[in-house]
Amino acid sequence: MRNIGGTQVNVGKYPWMAWLQIKKPNGSIECGGTVINNLYVLTGAHCIESATEVKVGIGYDFDNLILANKIIGHAKQSHLQTV
Numbered sequence: 001m002r003n004i005g006g007t008q009v010n011v012g013k014y015p016w017m018a019w020l021q022i023k024k025p026n027g028s029i030e031c032g033g034t035v036i037n038n039l040y041v042l043t044g045a046h047c048i049e050s051a052t053e054v055k056v057g058i059g060y061d062f063d064n065l066i067l068a069n070k071i072i073g074h075a076k077q078s079h080l081q082t083v
Contacts, residue, residue: 011060018043019057021065024050045074 018033018041031047033056041056048054048071055065 015059020047021055021057022047022051023053025052041068048073 016035018035020031020033020041020043022029022031029047031043033041033043035058036042041058051071054068054071056068057065
């Protein structure tokens, strides 16, 4: 069982969901994301703003995090940095 939005759900019920661990200059945050395909995860712009590192957890075991090798902000979001 996992806790999603305060509700206990069976592991694997939402396979498109990702967990992001994001480092910023002033600390770390966690955000959710949506798996688009085997290369991309979509998350909110506020999550990646000023991010210096993003690790992604997908699937059953979030202990095995994948380090994102590129962070791409939306072209129309001028306040974002591309790292």
